Amino acid sequence: xxxxxxxxxxxxxxxxxxxxxxxxxxxxxxxxxxxxxxxxxxxxxxxxxxxxxxxxxxxxxxxxxxxxxxxxxxxxxxxxxxxxxxxxxxxxxxxxxxxxxxxxxxxxxxxxxxxxxxxxxxxxxxxxxxxxxxxxxxxxxxxxxxxxxxxxxxxxxxxxxxxxxxxxxxxxxxxxxxxxxxxxxxxxxxxxxxxxxx
Numbered sequence: 001x002x003x004x005x006x007x008x009x010x011x012x013x014x015x016x017x018x019x020x021x022x023x024x025x026x027x028x029x030x031x032x033x034x035x036x037x038x039x040x041x042x043x044x045x046x047x048x049x050x051x052x053x054x055x056x057x058x059x060x061x062x063x064x065x066x067x068x069x070x071x072x073x074x075x076x077x078x079x080x081x082x083x084x085x086x087x088x089x090x091x092x093x094x095x096x097x098x099x100x101x102x103x104x105x106x107x108x109x110x111x112x113x114x115x116x117x118x119x120x121x122x123x124x125x126x127x128x129x130x131x132x133x134x135x136x137x138x139x140x141x142x143x144x145x146x147x148x149x150x151x152x153x154x155x156x157x158x159x160x161x162x163x164x165x166x167x168x169x170x171x172x173x174x175x176x177x178x179x180x181x182x183x184x185x186x187x188x189x190x191x192x193x194x195x196x197x198x
Contacts, residue, residue: 001065001079001136002133002172002174002175003068003172003174004067004068004095004099004102004103005065005066005067005068005102005103005172005173005174006065006066006067006068006071006101006102006103006170007037007044007063007064007065007099007100007101007103007198008063008064008066008071008097008099008100008101009061009062009063009064009097009099009100009157010061010062010064010096010097010098011060011061011062011096011098012060012062012096013060014062017062017064018036018184020198021034021064021066021147024074024077025070028073030070030073032066032067032069032070033067033070033108033174034064034065034066034067034070035065035177036062036063036064037062037063037064037065038062038063039182040065040180040194040198041059041177041180041184041191041193041194042063042106042173042177042194042195043194043195043196044063044066053142053162057071057177061098064150065103065173065174065177067162067174068102073083073154075097075100075178078097081117095167101198102198103173103196103197103198104197104198105170105171105196105197106119106170106171106172106173106176106194106195106196106197107168107169107170107194107197108168108169108170108176108179108180108183108191108192108193108194108195109166109167109168109191109192110166110167110169110183110189110190110191110192111160111164111165111166111189111190112163112164112166112188112189112190113159113164113165113188114162114188115159115161115162115163115165116161117161117163119163120143120161122186123162123163123186123188123189124187126183127139127165127167128180128184130169131175131178131179132175132177133171133172133174133175134169134170134171134176134179135167135169135170135171135174136167136168136169137167137170138167138168139165139166139167140166140167141163141164142162142163142164142165142167143161143162143163144161144162144163145159145160145161146159146160146161147160162198173194173196176194177194180194188193
């Protein structure tokens with residue numbers, strides 16, 4: 001069974017939030033994962049968040065992807081801590097958790113172009129062997145061979161061989177984050193930001 005993930009929105013300084021999440025992982029001795037959406041290439045910002053960030057000149061709103069069990073355990077621990085203390089903690093407080101949404105699916109659009117057969121073979125292999133939990137939709141590969149221009153240089157207006165492809169990857173956000181990193185590492189594939197569906 002594939003893991004479920006939440007997108008949570010936290011208010012605070014990046015280092016404090018990162019420290020809180022890492023400290024919680026160390027304290028629980030678990031191997032849960034979390035990702036800051038901006039670093040993972042996930043589309044997050046709403047217009048109101050951009051305006052708030054611009055006015056305050058600080059980036060204090062952070063979207064974070066957490067495994068389901070990580071989120072539930074963190075929430076339970078914060079609630080327990082806040083009930084047991086007479087004075088509320090300045091940071092470990094639910095008021096800094098602005099929202100939490102269960103992610104149903106993630107999707108990612110991409111396009112690619114190459115004029116070399118070797119690069120085309122690599123891209124085809126990568127797109128044919130996508131991980132379990134991800135589905136390739138609207139895949140449109142186009143291969144074109146023009147024999148009259150054999151030997152023409154790379155930057156010429158016409159090429160002997162062209163491979164173009166586009167499509168949408170749909171599936172689990174945990175797997176999608178890793179796949180996006182692979183696509184971003186491949187220079188001939190242009191991957192958009194990941195979009196989340198709640």
